[in-house]
Amino acid sequence: MPKGKHAVRNIRLIDNRPKIHHGQNEFSIRFIKDKFCDKNKNFAAGSKKEKFNMEGLLNELKFDDKGLIPVVVQDHVTGKVLMVAYMNREALSKTLETGMTHYWSRSRQKLWLKGETSGHCQYVKSVRTDCDADTLLLLVEQKDCACHTGHKSCFYRKLDEEGIMEDKSYETSAFSNEADNSLILQEIYDTILDRVAHPREGSYTNYLFEKGIDKMLKKVGEEAAEVIIAAKNNSKDEIKYEIADLLYHILVVMAERGLTPDDVYNELKERR
Numbered sequence: 716m717p718k719g720k721h722a723v724r725n726i727r728l729i730d731n732r733p734k735i736h737h738g739q740n741e742f743s744i745r746f747i748k749d750k751f752c753d754k755n756k757n758f759a760a761g762s763k764k765e766k767f768n769m770e771g772l773l774n775e776l777k778f779d780d781k782g783l784i785p786v787v788v789q790d791h792v793t794g795k796v797l798m799v800a801y802m803n804r805e806a807l808s809k810t811l812e813t814g815m816t817h818y819w820s821r822s823r824q825k826l827w828l829k830g831e832t833s834g835h836c837q838y839v840k841s842v843r844t845d846c847d848a849d850t851l852l853l854l855v856e857q858k859d860c861a862c863h864t865g866h867k868s869c870f871y872r873k874l875d876e877e878g879i880m881e882d883k884s885y886e887t888s889a890f891s892n893e894a895d896n897s898l899i900l901q902e903i904y905d906t907i908l909d910r911v912a913h914p915r916e917g918s919y920t921n922y923l924f925e926k927g928i929d930k931m932l933k934k935v936g937e938e939a940a941e942v943i944i945a946a947k948n949n950s951k952d953e954i955k956y957e958i959a960d961l962l963y964h965i966l967v968v969m970a971e972r973g974l975t976p977d978d979v980y981n982e983l984k985e986r987r
Contacts (some may be wrong), residue, residue, distance in 0.1 A: 769808050777849040778804065784851055785817060788861070791840040791854035792898050792905075797861035798869040802851065814839050814912075816855060835859045838909065856905055900976050903963060907970045923967050931971060934964045 778784050783801045790797055800818040802810065806826055809817040816829040816837040830836030837855040838882040844851055862869040873882040923931050938961040945953040969975065 730984070769811070772811075773804050773807065775848060776807075776844060776851075777847065783821070784849065786818070786853055787851045788816070788837065788855055788859055789884050792856075795868060796870055797837075797855070797857055797867070807851075809922075810839060810853075811842065816853065830858065833859075835861065837913075838855075840905075856909070863921055872898055887897045900962070900966070904966050904970065904976055909969065920967065923964075924971065928968070928971055931964065931968050935961070935968060 737831050776784060782803045783809070784803075786802050787796045788800065789795065801821060802817070803819045804825075805820045806817040809826070809828075816839060818827055818829060819825075820827050828836075836858045837853075838858075839853060839855055841854045842851060843854075857867075860867055862871065864871075871881060871883075872879050874880075907920055910918050911924055914921045923934070938957060941957040942954065942961055945957045966976075969979070
């Protein structure tokens with residue numbers, strides 16, 4: 716066993732596959748195809764086989780007189796603001812097509828991929844626009860630091876009567892996993908999706924996906940039996956260890972079948 720929502724328009728990329736949301740309602744890929752794509756095609760982000768009418772989507776947004784739109788970037792787990800940047804139409808198109816953030820540098824007057832030199836990439840989980848369609852909000856999975864200074868967030872300084880001062884408490888409180896242990900399930904789920912999108916040699920997660928759903932379900936059954944045995948043995952350490960294994964394998968099955976932790980949380984809310 717291994718160890719260890721004002722109705723906004725929202726395009727969410729999960730495992731580099733876009734989905735559209737309107738307010739609380741999720742629309743299937745059919746909605747995107749009917750509105751923005753040539754019909755009778757199989758949609759795939761960035762695929763040459765699909766003539767995705769990106770122009771139709773971009774025309775719904777309001778770019779300024781320089782062809783730019785401001786972008787607020789948040790950590791998708793903590794909700795904390797990481798940075799603010801700008802996109803032009805090409806940058807947004809590449810972001811939607813690849814699932815990785817591309818921006819327009821106003822100082823260098825060029826397109827740039829976040830993390831192209833530092834490795835501090837941003838994997839897009841969703842893209843939202845405000846009520847006026849003139850500002851974007853990106854929820855991302857940030858690899859390492861978002862700021863070029865080495866800080867998690869570009870907003871590591873605060874204003875007070877003494878001027879602009881560094882606020883070290885912001886970084887520790889905003890991005891500490893200890894602040895909310897429930898976030899770990901989402902982090903593990905996102906790691907599973909990342910392994911699917913970017914396979915790694917020797918990855919147990921990739922092994923499960925290579926073997927398929929039958930292997931995954933077999934492991935869920937085995938781990939559930941291990942939880943039962945641990946509970947009968949009345950060993951708290953053994954119980955928590957086996958439950959952790961079971962939860963991981965359940966998350967793998969959820970990812971394989973296209974469910975998210977939020978889907979389960981919402982179901983539980985309905986049962987209260």
